[in-house]
Amino acid sequence: MAKIKIDGKQFEVEAGKNLLDTCLELGFDIPHFCFHPALGSVGSCRLCAVKKYKDEEDSRGRIVMSCMEPVTDGLIISTHDEEEKTFRAEVVESLMTNHPHDCPVCDEGGECHLQDMTVMTGHNYRQFDFKKRTYQNQELGPFIKHEMNRCIQCYRCVRFYKDYAGGKDLNVFASNNRVYFGRFEDGTLENEFSGNLTEVCPTGVFTDKTAHKHFTRKWDLSNTPSVCTHCSLGCNTLAGERYGTLRRIRNRYHGDINGYFLCDRGRFGYEFVGSDNRIKEIWKQNGNREVVSSESLSEVLSGAFQEGHNMVGIGSPRASLEANYSLLSLVGTDHFYHGVSAHEYELTKMALDFMQNSGIQIPTLKQMETADVVLILGEDLVNTAPRMALAVRQAARHSMNKDAGAKKIPEWTELAVRDNQPVLSTQIYVATPKKDSLDDVIKQPFRGGYSEIAALASSVAALLDKNAPAADSEHKKLASDIAKALQNAENPLIISGVTCGDKEVLQSACNVAQALLNNDKKVMLGMIFPESNSTGLSLFPGKPLADLFASSEKKPVDTLVVLENDLYRRAETGQVNDFLLKCKQVIVLDQLQNETTVKADVVLPAAVFSESEGTLVNNEGRAQRFYKAIPDGENGQARESWLWLNELKEIKENGFEGWSSLDDVFQSMLNELPAFAALKGKFPDEGFRMLGRKIPRESFRYSGRTSIHARESVSESYPPEDFDSPFAFSMEGQQEDPPSSLITSYWSPGWNSVQATNKYLDKPNGDLKGGNPGIRIFPTAAKSKTSYFKLNGSKSNKGTGEWQLFPVYQIFGSEELSAAASSLSERIKEPFLLLHPDDARDAGIDESTAVQVEIKNEKLTLRVNFENSLPRKVAGVSLQLPGMPFVALPGSGKITKM
Amino acid sequence: MLSEVEKKEIQEEMKMYPVASAACLSALKIVQEHRGWVSDEGVKAVAGMLNMSNEEVESVATFYSRIYRKPVGRNVILVCDGISCMIMGHENIYEHIKEKLGISYGETTSDDRFTVLPISCLGDCDHAPSLMVNNDHYNELTVEKLEAILSQYK
Amino acid sequence: MEKPLTQHINPKSAPLTFKEYEKAGGYEGVRKALKEMTPAEVTQLMKESNLLGRGGAGFLTGLKWSFVPMDEASKPKYLLCNADEMEPGTFKDRYLLEGNPHQLIAGLIIASYAIQAETAYIFMRWAYKKAEKMINKALAEAYEAGILGKNILGSGFNLDIHLHMSAGRYICGEETALINSLEGRRATPRTKPPFSVVSGLFGQPSVVNNVETLSWASHIVEKGADWFKSLSATGTGGTKLYGVSGRVKKPGLWELPLGTTVREILEEHAGGMAEGYGFRGLLPGGASTDFLVEEHLDIPMDFSTIAKAGSRMGTGTMIILDDKTCPVAFIRNLENFFALESCGWCTPCREGLPWIEKILGAIEEGRGRMEHLEILQRQTKYLAPGHTFCAHAPGAAEPLQSGLKYFYDDFVKHIEQKKCPWR
Ligand SMILES: Cc1cc2nc3c(=O)[nH]c(=O)nc-3n(C[C@H](O)[C@H](O)[C@H](O)COP(=O)(O)O)c2cc1C
Numbered sequence A: 001m002a003k004i005k006i007d008g009k010q011f012e013v014e015a016g017k018n019l020l021d022t023c024l025e026l027g028f029d030i031p032h033f034c035f036h037p038a039l040g041s042v043g044s045c046r047l048c049a050v051k052k053y054k055d056e057e058d059s060r061g062r063i064v065m066s067c068m069e070p071v072t073d074g075l076i077i078s079t080h081d082e083e084e085k086t087f088r089a090e091v092v093e094s095l096m097t098n099h100p101h102d103c104p105v106c107d108e109g110g111e112c113h114l115q116d117m118t119v120m121t122g123h124n125y126r127q128f129d130f131k132k133r134t135y136q137n138q139e140l141g142p143f144i145k146h147e148m149n150r151c152i153q154c155y156r157c158v159r160f161y162k163d164y165a166g167g168k169d170l171n172v173f174a175s176n177n178r179v180y181f182g183r184f185e186d187g188t189l190e191n192e193f194s195g196n197l198t199e200v201c202p203t204g205v206f207t208d209k210t211a212h213k214h215f216t217r218k219w220d221l222s223n224t225p226s227v228c229t230h231c232s233l234g235c236n237t238l239a240g241e242r243y244g245t246l247r248r249i250r251n252r253y254h255g256d257i258n259g260y261f262l263c264d265r266g267r268f269g270y271e272f273v274g275s276d277n278r279i280k281e282i283w284k285q286n287g288n289r290e291v292v293s294s295e296s297l298s299e300v301l302s303g304a305f306q307e308g309h310n311m312v313g314i315g316s317p318r319a320s321l322e323a324n325y326s327l328l329s330l331v332g333t334d335h336f337y338h339g340v341s342a343h344e345y346e347l348t349k350m351a352l353d354f355m356q357n358s359g360i361q362i363p364t365l366k367q368m369e370t371a372d373v374v375l376i377l378g379e380d381l382v383n384t385a386p387r388m389a390l391a392v393r394q395a396a397r398h399s400m401n402k403d404a405g406a407k408k409i410p411e412w413t414e415l416a417v418r419d420n421q422p423v424l425s426t427q428i429y430v431a432t433p434k435k436d437s438l439d440d441v442i443k444q445p446f447r448g449g450y451s452e453i454a455a456l457a458s459s460v461a462a463l464l465d466k467n468a469p470a471a472d473s474e475h476k477k478l479a480s481d482i483a484k485a486l487q488n489a490e491n492p493l494i495i496s497g498v499t500c501g502d503k504e505v506l507q508s509a510c511n512v513a514q515a516l517l518n519n520d521k522k523v524m525l526g527m528i529f530p531e532s533n534s535t536g537l538s539l540f541p542g543k544p545l546a547d548l549f550a551s552s553e554k555k556p557v558d559t560l561v562v563l564e565n566d567l568y569r570r571a572e573t574g575q576v577n578d579f580l581l582k583c584k585q586v587i588v589l590d591q592l593q594n595e596t597t598v599k600a601d602v603v604l605p606a607a608v609f610s611e612s613e614g615t616l617v618n619n620e621g622r623a624q625r626f627y628k629a630i631p632d633g634e635n636g637q638a639r640e641s642w643l644w645l646n647e648l649k650e651i652k653e654n655g656f657e658g659w660s661s662l663d664d665v666f667q668s669m670l671n672e673l674p675a676f677a678a679l680k681g682k683f684p685d686e687g688f689r690m691l692g693r694k695i696p697r698e699s700f701r702y703s704g705r706t707s708i709h710a711r712e713s714v715s716e717s718y719p720p721e722d723f724d725s726p727f728a729f730s731m732e733g734q735q736e737d738p739p740s741s742l743i744t745s746y747w748s749p750g751w752n753s754v755q756a757t758n759k760y761l762d763k764p765n766g767d768l769k770g771g772n773p774g775i776r777i778f779p780t781a782a783k784s785k786t787s788y789f790k791l792n793g794s795k796s797n798k799g800t801g802e803w804q805l806f807p808v809y810q811i812f813g814s815e816e817l818s819a820a821a822s823s824l825s826e827r828i829k830e831p832f833l834l835l836h837p838d839d840a841r842d843a844g845i846d847e848s849t850a851v852q853v854e855i856k857n858e859k860l861t862l863r864v865n866f867e868n869s870l871p872r873k874v875a876g877v878s879l880q881l882p883g884m885p886f887v888a889l890p891g892s893g894k895i896t897k898m
Numbered sequence B: 001m002l003s004e005v006e007k008k009e010i011q012e013e014m015k016m017y018p019v020a021s022a023a024c025l026s027a028l029k030i031v032q033e034h035r036g037w038v039s040d041e042g043v044k045a046v047a048g049m050l051n052m053s054n055e056e057v058e059s060v061a062t063f064y065s066r067i068y069r070k071p072v073g074r075n076v077i078l079v080c081d082g083i084s085c086m087i088m089g090h091e092n093i094y095e096h097i098k099e100k101l102g103i104s105y106g107e108t109t110s111d112d113r114f115t116v117l118p119i120s121c122l123g124d125c126d127h128a129p130s131l132m133v134n135n136d137h138y139n140e141l142t143v144e145k146l147e148a149i150l151s152q153y154k
Numbered sequence C: 001m002e003k004p005l006t007q008h009i010n011p012k013s014a015p016l017t018f019k020e021y022e023k024a025g026g027y028e029g030v031r032k033a034l035k036e037m038t039p040a041e042v043t044q045l046m047k048e049s050n051l052l053g054r055g056g057a058g059f060l061t062g063l064k065w066s067f068v069p070m071d072e073a074s075k076p077k078y079l080l081c082n083a084d085e086m087e088p089g090t091f092k093d094r095y096l097l098e099g100n101p102h103q104l105i106a107g108l109i110i111a112s113y114a115i116q117a118e119t120a121y122i123f124m125r126w127a128y129k130k131a132e133k134m135i136n137k138a139l140a141e142a143y144e145a146g147i148l149g150k151n152i153l154g155s156g157f158n159l160d161i162h163l164h165m166s167a168g169r170y171i172c173g174e175e176t177a178l179i180n181s182l183e184g185r186r187a188t189p190r191t192k193p194p195f196s197v198v199s200g201l202f203g204q205p206s207v208v209n210n211v212e213t214l215s216w217a218s219h220i221v222e223k224g225a226d227w228f229k230s231l232s233a234t235g236t237g238g239t240k241l242y243g244v245s246g247r248v249k250k251p252g253l254w255e256l257p258l259g260t261t262v263r264e265i266l267e268e269h270a271g272g273m274a275e276g277y278g279f280r281g282l283l284p285g286g287a288s289t290d291f292l293v294e295e296h297l298d299i300p301m302d303f304s305t306i307a308k309a310g311s312r313m314g315t316g317t318m319i320i321l322d323d324k325t326c327p328v329a330f331i332r333n334l335e336n337f338f339a340l341e342s343c344g345w346c347t348p349c350r351e352g353l354p355w356i357e358k359i360l361g362a363i364e365e366g367r368g369r370m371e372h373l374e375i376l377q378r379q380t381k382y383l384a385p386g387h388t389f390c391a392h393a394p395g396a397a398e399p400l401q402s403g404l405k406y407f408y409d410d411f412v413k414h415i416e417q418k419k420c421p422w423r
């Protein structure tokens, strides 16, 4: 600890951090541009100047950059002295000499850090009377708009894009006052985290192109906390609404998960809610399609709801707990099926069982960043759990920090730390079938089929603990390197996932973790699941789809209710066709049209995430609430799934009085499903009030409230009611200091930009005041109750003439909902097969030609892409890109020329 | 795109440093030596050879004033506009070049014979005014001397 | 008067070959250091000699070397010779590089030995084509003679010296920018601390020294600290290459005792002002130093005395402002240079210098306003040391702030007459 004096006041603070960080933590408004809590200090903008005094006698002091100044005991500084105030104003004045002053047409206006700093430093009179410098802009693809004239050269963009996210195609060019930030030539920014540029850039150089299509100023957005539904990590988002539509998704800080950054799928995937494919009416389908009014729903259905009829429900790993529970409650536990394949069902259960009973630490993404040794098995993180890839990338910092620390270089001196280790040497190991986005930060890649990966991992486990099942990997040296590194690690991390789809890889990953546990080592196990609520669904009673298919052979289904689930993505086409034929009545609730809705007798329009409320459980077992951003009734007849199911239940059960609110459903779920007991009383319910008032979604400055509805009525209409959450659809209410899970906006006097986030944190880059949202529902076992998995040994296809096929996920395209987002869909590749060029040559296959791939009963036509990094006779099949049927992967298959 | 000779020279340079990317500047200079300037293709080729992205190479290439990212004539005249040359009358020299060749700073004669560029102090201050044509220094310039100098470059 | 650095230099003939220099006793220092002295002793001797760096900042060379960690784990280490010399008005290193490359090589060997670096780079300005040739030839001879390479003189010490030709940019002379440039990156300066002696080239301990500084090393080892101290007029130590350019009778470069007065250099060695030109002021050590005027002429050109007069010794090569040259144009030329050469990293330098340059242009062209002068005054304070990331912009502010002090009336005349009185 260090005693320091700021403006004459004493503080006791942590020593060794940088002064700016400390001042921000203490609540001082020190202007800054180039410093970002996650990107460290580089000292380029010179705005964070404060005055430092030698001792109590020193009255003159000297200007230092607070971001570059280490906090030491006895430090005396002022933040208000005239000289430093003048200097800071001059820095802004400098930057404004060339700035276009185009705030009215700039999308950053109103949430612009440059505006904030200009006001904060007091620069207001322009003395520069010469021509301004101008630049040409670039076309950067569907996500990001570029307007270089607004640039203030803080270098944050390249520091985020290149240094933090590992992007290669954005850089700084030229020098002196012509420096330019962009690409080599026009073209799409390729990095998967490019969207963060919109929040990292303190002005309007990089702005959200998707939001521009329906632009709304920050103060005019009605904001609601949401949770990303596009992968299993559960990053927190802010959904912004105006005129009844979703306008923008922004990062919502979460100290354990996403921190300041989202991936592009999470940020831009939202556009699916406005897709032409949205279902907005109740449809009765029977060769033709008939729109049904809500009132006559019961007439359409009633016939099938008699006593004794066999009614079954298929739940969904992308639907909320409440929606799944409503379905379970409608059809009864015995008739509730998890809408996933038997294979996925088994792997998910297995992984969860290990996570709950092994006593292992399930790390947050933040904790992953601190790992010193990482072993990733089978998972291509950037495509299956994108934000996790970004976290692991930060773990590469560990070795840099260690090197730098030995020379007393503080961690926060961003460039000094990097310059000190120009040739990265980390202890990150990745074993995947093909080249990986993390390859540039890893110690050594291992490329092999899943059986080789499992064998490698098993060898590692066996080296760590003699009692672990022995395995026989050809890669003894690598296995022993990895084992040694893990053994000596302070903070080892193993990552694998259900997504890779291989049981042996998953089991061997658990075995490595178990071996470390048995050695009494601390170890973290990061697990990836396929969808946003895979974990939650898996904690429900119920059986996999295959069981339903089998039982329907014996006992035909009278009414099938499918909840937010396209069965054709879960099982082979023929199987689903056969099954659906056996169901007398098929009712499907979904948001977008798909193969399953086409086959339905009745389609009910389900609300999307931004129109509904519910709870999702992420990959670390954290239950999180998302709330509706759009008032009911804005999207035709679309309603939240639990409401539809509630109605079906009312129709079906005479005695059922109905759930009156989400809280009712939730309570009922907690009573019935013990797995969720930990959630009891943990979420603020509808009745939650602050100082007797609801929390407003709109800011104090929300404009046009009366005029928005002037078409309907010139008198001000009553704001829509929200019966399910503590939020109001208006600006009335208690805005300040909400619980961390109910933050609707980042704002603080003087801080209109997203930089205001820091005011909501215990310290920059730290935790939200009041704790990070979400409830971890797995009780981690105190002692390991698990034992080693016995592996069957490798079942390589060598010599069988068949190919080992593994799934290739794509951040853009493999996830069902985001694939329907219009901008994001521009980035989706057509279905492909990855082949080693030598394999292709042997088979006489050329690049870019179409081939037929036969996997079990499914035949796919795929375009061939060469991939040098693949092992021989192992081929990758793109997974679930639009237009692709379900295929059982990994597996073996035949490839034939067409 | 790179010739065998260029590749070999770049490989030689790479031996001087423990990491390949450190040879980036030298590689660009080699390309320029052979081609007079560095084209987009040149940047890409260097990037490919040193396992860098185009952006990484371009970031370096555009920082340095002696890497030409636009075509230049067969001969490049670098007129020193450093302070000592200014005092000693570099303006006359430049004016004469402008008049004689019909080009200003940054321009190339239509026959591609000359490009003229300003250059900061050449370190010939005690013999100012000075200029360079390609790799040759010329000092204590007068208009007459300049005539003779230019005529040597075809 | 002894002229150790230039005694063997004759610009009209080729520099001494290895054999010739060896015969003249030039490598004796290397022999002595490698065979008779420990690295620590060499460093200690350097410290005692009080050799102040000749690159501009005047830092004690032996002290810099002594900061280098000497444990095995700190290897590899690098010695970097700063031969970038792009300071306008400066041409002293070029003289040494072209005139006596072996003297520099001998110095590099000794410095490398002292810090136990096995690789040294000479970072040279691209325009020094002749120097490039001379150094390459000398390096080849030195390798041939076995004074470079493995196990030099049987001492077990290995050293490779590489010549790196820069691609042009003044900022490359700043030692950490130089390091980035050597790594093939943009030459933006680095965060300090850490200092290069701890984390420099490729993250390894590295010493950066100027050509003139290093050229001394072998002489000092051979003849001792006391001898070196005795060479200067003021006791600081050594001789100095002083140069003069501008409208003087005999512009040139001379090796003189450190601390020779400005007047002696200007009047005796440079022959005084050229016919028809009067003296108005001078920059004592390159473009980034403050003006000195008539009243300062009797000051000894030594680091501390020049500093007391409100300027800096810098490179010791003076630029003379005569009475037929417009001081505003003079300063504008310099600021144009500094604005162009800003690396673009920090705000005051990147944005401030172009504004200064534009104002000076406006004043010179008769578009100036009195408020412009206030802005200029303000900008010189804005670019003060500590306000910027490196010393480039503060250096640029020096001729402007002192110019405004000594030639204020000339600025006003431009504004009042709406034209340059010299045109
Ligand atoms: C903008 C700038 C340019 C510089 N240019 C040179 C240069 O060209 N040559 C040089 O030796 N030092 C130059 N220096 C000084 C170096 O940073 C460094 O102090 C010097 O090379 C150390 O050598 P010395 O200790 O032998 O003097 C420059 C410094 C700055 C800030």
Ligand code: SF4
Binding pocket: C171, C188, C189, C341, C342, C343, C344, C345, C346, C347, C349, C350, C388, C389, C390, C391, C392, C393, C394
């Ligand atoms: S003062 Fe700043 S912008 Fe100027 S050269 Fe130094 S670091 Fe670069």
Ligand code: FES
Binding pocket: A020, A031, A032, A033, A034, A035, A042, A043, A044, A045, A046, A047, A048, A049, A065, A066, A067, A068
């Ligand atoms: S925030 Fe400190 S210099 Fe930019």
